[in-house]
Amino acid sequence: MSKTVAVLGTGKIGEALLSGVIRGGWRPADLLVTTRRSDRAAELRDRYGVEAVSNAEAAKRADILILAVKPQDMGRLLDELAPHLTADRLVVSAAAGITTAFIEERLSAGTPVVRVMPNTPVLVDEGMSVISGGSHATGEHLAAAEAIFKGVGKTLRVPESQQDAATALSGSGPAYFYFLVEAMTDAGILLGLPRAQAHDLIVQAAIGAAVMLRDSGEHPVKLREAVTSPAGTTISAIRELENHGVRAALIAALEAARDRSRELASGNG
Numbered sequence: 001m002s003k004t005v006a007v008l009g010t011g012k013i014g015e016a017l018l019s020g021v022i023r024g025g026w027r028p029a030d031l032l033v034t035t036r037r038s039d040r041a042a043e044l045r046d047r048y049g050v051e052a053v054s055n056a057e058a059a060k061r062a063d064i065l066i067l068a069v070k071p072q073d074m075g076r077l078l079d080e081l082a083p084h085l086t087a088d089r090l091v092v093s094a095a096a097g098i099t100t101a102f103i104e105e106r107l108s109a110g111t112p113v114v115r116v117m118p119n120t121p122v123l124v125d126e127g128m129s130v131i132s133g134g135s136h137a138t139g140e141h142l143a144a145a146e147a148i149f150k151g152v153g154k155t156l157r158v159p160e161s162q163q164d165a166a167t168a169l170s171g172s173g174p175a176y177f178y179f180l181v182e183a184m185t186d187a188g189i190l191l192g193l194p195r196a197q198a199h200d201l202i203v204q205a206a207i208g209a210a211v212m213l214r215d216s217g218e219h220p221v222k223l224r225e226a227v228t229s230p231a232g233t234t235i236s237a238i239r240e241l242e243n244h245g246v247r248a249a250l251i252a253a254l255e256a257a258r259d260r261s262r263e264l265a266s267g268n269g
Contacts, residue, residue: 020151100134
């Protein structure tokens with residue numbers, strides 16, 4: 001690749017993106033990283049062969065800057081970058097709840113900004129990254145962001161107005177599945193299975209179900225009905241889930257996550 005990419009804030013997610021960029025074709029010589037600690041910088045240099053620099057140096061040298069810091073650190077980072085960042089650079093934000101307008105207001109007029117909401121499965125190259133362009137971002141800028149995030153999973157473009165809903169579904173989504181697996185494991189123990197066996201049974205069921213959903217093209221209702229025999233075990237369980245309002249609880253939970261994302265975006269942390 002002919003462009004230089006800098007990952008600012010190389011924690012777990014930042015490192016996952018760094019490794020994805022390398023797998024996507026960027027040479028380590030064209031990559032920069034910034035970290036708070038010198039030992040972390042040395043670790044990344046040894047592991048990936050990249051150069052660790054200051055935030056100001058990254059702003060001067062990189063064509064694409066990926067901001068992978070925590071949302072509460074974004075304002076301070078932008079203040080540090082602004083004096084050194086020209087409007088011909090692409091800024092990609094992976095910080096939850098930070099709008100493109102927030103970033104644009106703090107940088108040179110006309111700076112293209114792309115907002116991305118990845119989820120934690122980027123750590124195993126199975127992430128979903130939801131991408132939205134700011135007021136100065138073109139299709140070329142969105143494609144550049146997609147090229148980076150496709151190295152760690154799938155991408156989906158949405159209008160920025162849908163980012164809060166996408167955060168509720170996808171950004172927070174893995175936690176809901178972990179919660180469900182935790183509850184089902186406890187149920188398995190209650191039914192007499194050892195914890196390890198209950199865990200393995202449920203995890204494999206989840207993996208198999210996810211692959212079937214992805215690859216079959218069938219509606220989830222149809223797949224569920226294929227498991228649900230008349231007067232059988234599955235329909236008895238489904239009846240109890242409906243009696244306890246699980247569907248309504250999930251809808252309410254996602255609405256709460258969306259509303260909290262809106263609060264964070266408005267600065268009400």
